[in-house]
Amino acid sequence: MNNYVKRTQKDYTLSFKLSVVKEVESGILSVTSAQKHYGIQSRSTVVNWLRKYGNFDWENQTPSNMPKTPEQRIMELEAKVKLLEKQKVQLEKQSHISDSKAIIFDMMIDLAEKEYNIDIRKNLPPEQSNLS
Structure with a gap:
């Protein structure tokens, strides 16, 4: 009979997670042996702990306590600049589309108000708008 018990992250204490990470990072145990x-x-549970609590910089695949050369730092910053420039262009496009939509919707409301002779926009009398 299999005595399988499903566990969650909450079943492990932080001190336990940190001790497992320490053992794996110091080379006492491999991820699988831990x-x-x-x-x-699951093996991925241990890997997640390493990513969350360990000293390894998973983004750049280097130990985080290792100093980076000026060339590495420049390359990182250039990559960030390129990414930010792409994001800026994308946001500018989205902004232009939103502005165009707002103008078109405004025109549609004007046409509907004129065509059907109804007030779609809520216009407050001047004395009420000063109260806020």
Whole structure:
């Protein structure tokens, strides 16, 4: 009979997670051996702990405590600038589309008000608009 018990992240204490991360980072255990040794359900659980609590910079694939050369730092910053420039262009396009839509909707409301002789916009009398 299989005594399988589904566990969640809440079943492990922070100190336990940190000790497993420390053992794996110091080379005492591999990710898979830590998983098996401690009965952790999944290898990815240990990897997630390493990403969350470890000293490895997963984004740049280097230990975070290692100093970066000026060339590495320049390359990182150039990549960030390129990404930000792309995002800026995309946001400018979205802004232009939104502005165009607002103008078109405004024109449609004007036409509807004129065509059907109804007030769609809520116009407050001047004395009420000063109260806020």
